[in-house]
Amino acid sequence: MAAPTQTTPTTTDGAAPPAPPPAGRRGGGLRGHWIDDWRPEDREFWDGGGKDVARRNLFFSVFSEHIGFSIWSLWSVLVLFLPEPVFGIDPAGKFLLTTLPTALGAFVRLPYTFAVATFGGRNWTIISAALLLVPTIATAVVLEPGVSFTTLLVVSCLAGVGGGNFASSMTNINAFYPTRLKGWALGLNAGGGNLGVPVVQLVGLLVLATAGAEHPRIVLLVYIPFIVAAAVGAALLMDNLTTARNQPRAMRRAAAEPHTWVISFLYIGTFGSFIGFGFAFGQVLQNQFTADFSTPLSAAHLTWLGPLLGSLIRPVGGVLADRYGGARITAWNFVAMAVGAGVVLLASRQESLPLFLFGFVLLFVFSGIGNGSTYKMIPAIFRAKAVAAADAGEDRVTAERRGVVLSGAVIGIAGAIGAFGGVLVNLAFRQSFLASGTGDGAYLAFIAFYAVCVALTWAVYLRPSKHSLAGGV
Structure with a gap:
C-alpha cells in the first residue's frame, strides 16, 4: 500500500468518503504537506x-x-542568576517571576489548540517554534544588573509562549495515531516535551559551574540555534491533516461535556504539580534549607533531577493506561502523590534534607505517570462514547470523527486548565513562605487536593454504574 500522501479519500467499509479540504489548501509549500x-x-x-x-x-x-x-521554564533557571544583593529581588519576587510565564503558558494553550485546525499541524509548528525567538532574544537584551523589576516581569511573561506548544502538539499528534496507540504516542510526545524542563536546568547548571552567575545570557544563546532548527525541521518534514480540522462548534461542544471539566480538574493535580514543582523546586530548596543551598550552584545541582524523572516516566503512564485503563492508573497514582506530599511535609517538619528530596522525587515521578494516564483517558472517553452512539444507530464513521474532534478540543482545554495548576502551586509556595517561612501550608493543601482527585476519579470512572462508558477508560 502506498504511503498516505496527497491521496484521494477512500474508505473500506462503504461509508461516504471524508469531505475534501477547502479549495486552495491542497498543495502549496514544499511537497504540499x-x-x-x-x-x-x-x-x-x-x-x-x-x-x-x-x-x-x-x-x-x-x-x-x-x-x-x-x-517556558527558562525563568526557573534564570532566577538562580539573580542574587538579591545585585538585582534587589527578594524570594517572593522570584516566585512571581516564575509564576507569570506559567500563567501566560496556560492562557495561550486554548488558541494554540485551535491553531492546528486553522493553519494545519505542520504550519503551526513552524510558527509556534519561531515565536520562541521573541522571549529568548528579548531576555538576552535586557538581562543585566540595574534592569527594573517591571521589565523582568514583562520579559518573563513572554516566555509563556513556550507553554502553548504543548497543546498544539498534543492535539496534532492525537489525530495521527489510532486509539490503541494513543496512550503511547501522547505519552511519548508529552514526555519528550516535558524533558525540556530538566534540560534547560542542566544547561543552567553547566553555565553556573563554568562561566558563573554573571553570565545568564549564555543560556539564552545556547537555545537560539535549536529554536531555528525546530522551525526548519517542521517546515521540511512535517505534514498537515485535513481530517484534523475542528468543527466550528468544537470548543462549545467540548465545554458542554461534563467529562471535559472532570479531566481538566484531574490534570491540575498531575500536570499542574509537575510544572509547578519544576518551576519552584530550586527556590524551595534555597528557602527551606538555606544552610545547605546558600549558592545558586548548590541548588542547581539538584533542581533538574525531579523534572527529569517525571518526564522520562510520563510515557510509562500512557502505556500502563493502555493496558490497565487510564482511570484505574490515575486513581492509584493520586494516592501515591498524596503519600509523596506527606513524606515532604514530614521531612520539612523534621528538617531532614534526604527525606525531603526523596519525597519530592516521588512527587515528580508520580506526577509524570499521572500526566500520561490522565491524557490517555481523553481519547478513550470519546472513543467509548462514539462506540455507544454507533451501537444506538448512528453512522460509525461520523461518530468516530466527532470523537476525534472533541478529543482534540478537550486536550486543549485540559492542557490549559492543568497548566494553571502550576500557577496555583507557585502561589501556594509563595504564600506559605511569606506566612510561616516554610512550605508546610502548601504541602497540606497538596495532600487535600490529591485526596479530592482520588474520590472524583473513583466516583466518575470506576464506581460501578449503569451510566458507565461502554468502552471503558
Missing part, C-alpha cells in the same frame, strides 16, 4: 505506510515541544 486521506484505525492503511508518516511527525513534534518547554 497536506494529507487528505488519513485512516489510522484501518490496520491495512496503518501498516501500509501510515505509521511511518505518523512517527516522522511525532519525532519533530517532540523536538519542537521540547524546546518550547525549555523556554
Whole structure:
C-alpha cells in the first residue's frame, strides 16, 4: 500500500468518503504537506505506510515541544542568576517571576489548540517554534544588573509562549495515531516535551559551574540555534491533516461535556504539580534549607533531577493506561502523590534534607505517570462514547470523527486548565513562605487536593454504574 500522501479519500467499509479540504489548501509549500486521506484505525492503511508518516511527525513534534518547554521554564533557571544583593529581588519576587510565564503558558494553550485546525499541524509548528525567538532574544537584551523589576516581569511573561506548544502538539499528534496507540504516542510526545524542563536546568547548571552567575545570557544563546532548527525541521518534514480540522462548534461542544471539566480538574493535580514543582523546586530548596543551598550552584545541582524523572516516566503512564485503563492508573497514582506530599511535609517538619528530596522525587515521578494516564483517558472517553452512539444507530464513521474532534478540543482545554495548576502551586509556595517561612501550608493543601482527585476519579470512572462508558477508560 502506498504511503498516505496527497491521496484521494477512500474508505473500506462503504461509508461516504471524508469531505475534501477547502479549495486552495491542497498543495502549496514544499511537497504540499497536506494529507487528505488519513485512516489510522484501518490496520491495512496503518501498516501500509501510515505509521511511518505518523512517527516522522511525532519525532519533530517532540523536538519542537521540547524546546518550547525549555523556554517556558527558562525563568526557573534564570532566577538562580539573580542574587538579591545585585538585582534587589527578594524570594517572593522570584516566585512571581516564575509564576507569570506559567500563567501566560496556560492562557495561550486554548488558541494554540485551535491553531492546528486553522493553519494545519505542520504550519503551526513552524510558527509556534519561531515565536520562541521573541522571549529568548528579548531576555538576552535586557538581562543585566540595574534592569527594573517591571521589565523582568514583562520579559518573563513572554516566555509563556513556550507553554502553548504543548497543546498544539498534543492535539496534532492525537489525530495521527489510532486509539490503541494513543496512550503511547501522547505519552511519548508529552514526555519528550516535558524533558525540556530538566534540560534547560542542566544547561543552567553547566553555565553556573563554568562561566558563573554573571553570565545568564549564555543560556539564552545556547537555545537560539535549536529554536531555528525546530522551525526548519517542521517546515521540511512535517505534514498537515485535513481530517484534523475542528468543527466550528468544537470548543462549545467540548465545554458542554461534563467529562471535559472532570479531566481538566484531574490534570491540575498531575500536570499542574509537575510544572509547578519544576518551576519552584530550586527556590524551595534555597528557602527551606538555606544552610545547605546558600549558592545558586548548590541548588542547581539538584533542581533538574525531579523534572527529569517525571518526564522520562510520563510515557510509562500512557502505556500502563493502555493496558490497565487510564482511570484505574490515575486513581492509584493520586494516592501515591498524596503519600509523596506527606513524606515532604514530614521531612520539612523534621528538617531532614534526604527525606525531603526523596519525597519530592516521588512527587515528580508520580506526577509524570499521572500526566500520561490522565491524557490517555481523553481519547478513550470519546472513543467509548462514539462506540455507544454507533451501537444506538448512528453512522460509525461520523461518530468516530466527532470523537476525534472533541478529543482534540478537550486536550486543549485540559492542557490549559492543568497548566494553571502550576500557577496555583507557585502561589501556594509563595504564600506559605511569606506566612510561616516554610512550605508546610502548601504541602497540606497538596495532600487535600490529591485526596479530592482520588474520590472524583473513583466516583466518575470506576464506581460501578449503569451510566458507565461502554468502552471503558
